[in-house]
Amino acid sequence: MATIHDVAHLAGVSKSLVSRYLNDQKGVSPESTLKIIAAIKELNYRPNGIARSLVLQKTHTIGIVVDDLCATFIFRLIEGLERGAEDFDVDEKYNIIFCNSNGDVQRKQRHLNFLMNGRVDGIVLYGSLVYDDTMIQQLVHSNFPLMLIENDIEGTDVNKVVIDNIGGAFMATEHLINLGHRRIAHIGGNMNLKITLDRMNGYVRALQRYNVPVDQSLIIFPDFSDVDEWKKRDEFMSQNLYFDRGYVEMKKLIEKNQVPEAIFFATDLSAFGAIKAMNEVGLRVPEDVSVIGFDDEFRAAGSFNCKPVTTMMQPLKQAGYVGIQKLVYSLGHPHAAKERILLNTELVVRESTCANKRLASAEQDTRV
């Protein structure tokens, strides 16, 4: 591989002059320019970014660490991140590189070390596993430029974009209550995720707010203890797992003859699974059971022959966009105050929720 030294030698100038040419600095005569161009071409020279980063103490790169790059709604985050980076600096765009930990803590730590060893100027971390906390704390204390997305770790001064899961779950439950439902179940997600707890929290708060008694038997957390086993399968996708858990828990409710009037699911995927279980025994959605999900999985919109599902949309694209812009900004302004940016979810009403039968017939009564 040719170096700047080779180019300078061939062109008959000093390497500092070649460097100036490469960086569009003035003070390079037309003749020198021509000679340098010819030399570069002949040697097929390309500047070594590593050496450049070393001396400039700047990589112009942001690393993204994600637990599950294959989660289907991640595409929104990715798109937001890339657009955000491109819009921030039109002249010299930041490079974005992804690392996928696949939920493996060791792999995640390895990726973080790798990136922090000078590979990138800043890191965006998406997701929040409960057992990650120590690692994240260390990360924060290392003072490395950081942006947490969907990880509302407490008691630390750090940039983060958080999505109001409690509020979203509140709104979802409120929506069901407003439709006249009272026996409302909640089928949660993996309890190792903080968002899972938040969503349950919002559910409970909504019930309390509207004086609906909280029935512990209607708060269901599927067993995720066999996750590691699932991961060893040849074709693991977390989505299949969530789908399966929704299906299994719904079957249980059916067998125990405890089907509620409405269900708030912590993830759309579990809702899909549950709908499948209900279809199998002739339960109709939403006529018999109203169903609301969370995430706005793109399938929720009704593609692929699934029933369009009412859900809470997460503004993940916006989160990526805002997050990376704030991060890049803070690279240029090291003393800028850290921020906690809160984004709200949005209720998307589709076809899986409707007014409660009791309410509907009561209304009819009054009309007649």
Added chain:
Amino acid sequence: MATIHDVAHLAGVSKSLVSRYLNDQKGVSPESTLKIIAAIKELNYRPNGIARSLVLQKTHTIGIVVDDLCATFIFRLIEGLERGAEDFDVDEKYNIIFCNSNGDVQRKQRHLNFLMNGRVDGIVLYGSLVYDDTMIQQLVHSNFPLMLIENDIEGTDVNKVVIDNIGGAFMATEHLINLGHRRIAHIGGNMNLKITLDRMNGYVRALQRYNVPVDQSLIIFPDFSDVDEWKKRDEFMSQNLYFDRGYVEMKKLIEKNQVPEAIFFATDLSAFGAIKAMNEVGLRVPEDVSVIGFDDEFRAAGSFNCKPVTTMMQPLKQAGYVGIQKLVYSLGHPHAAKERILLNTELVVRESTCANKRLASAEQDTRV
């Protein structure tokens, strides 16, 4: 940020001794070791990977460039790549970083330049757009360590893993022919992808091989000229596009009253869309129309309330695994011969194909 120099200074030794300690080399006395450890801890020192890479001329990193990181079957590739890298070198695992071009050629070029400027030891490139050819050719000629996956560029000496799309399409069509179908349509994908042409090719060859006349009106290529417009949409996913195209083309066939006995789709997603269109008018799959797809989209297996679809499985995980292992191997053996590794697809029979009605009734006749 503390440097090795600071550590050496604080520990009262030379920086080369610190370096020896860091690299587990012998020749560091116990006392020195203790002093160095203390200094590292006190300064919160972490070695600078950039400087390290510069002097070692080695980054221990592989870059992956993908056109569409969000395509749903990519997860197989990712898993294959990571497992392959981890299995190859257990002691010091290669780092893997992803770059997502999102089908944007400029972005792709930018990513490639970035990676080739010394950021990584080798590059894995997945996918093959027709208009990429010049770029890939240049890349190959640059002699940078490279592994192409699903890009069977011709006339070049380069490592690649290719999947036998022609053979797969042949088998898919053969499957339909064996079921007694004669009027078999083909609905293709985006003609900017080479695999699209290969799949059509295999379809035609199978028809010819079994003396089924090729009917040009049954070879349908949806219009993808508005892709760029779709991409500008807020929530673009290529999968929605393919679904839509299958739906639209199927509607056309229905309206023109030209519904065939069987259809071979270049992608499962288009098959899903077409099935939706058929459902809407009461056409049954497979009783009225047999449908076979390609890719083995994980939804094809019947999750999410879709009908389980017969399809050709792409061994993408294997492709990633084999590909990165060969690449890493060739980094250690610069003169190893380049290879073209061919992987075969596999027919997965599910519920969207069945014997032709004619055939079925004929069989019954003979039985009676």
Added chain:
DNA sequence: GTGCGACGTCATGGATGGTTGCCATGGACG
């Protein structure tokens, strides 16, 4: 007892491929 080589430990300094501040040169111009 002495000379010599082996060995453990460590510092020095050059190398990796760039960038940049400073200074030298030389021609134009007032």
Added chain:
DNA sequence: CGTCCATGGCAACCATCCATGACGTCGCAC
């Protein structure tokens, strides 16, 4: 003749690795 500016070279620097050799100790053979 003094000043200014365009041009371009020198050398230090970024953080690390490593080849070389210095230095002292020790064992062994003569």
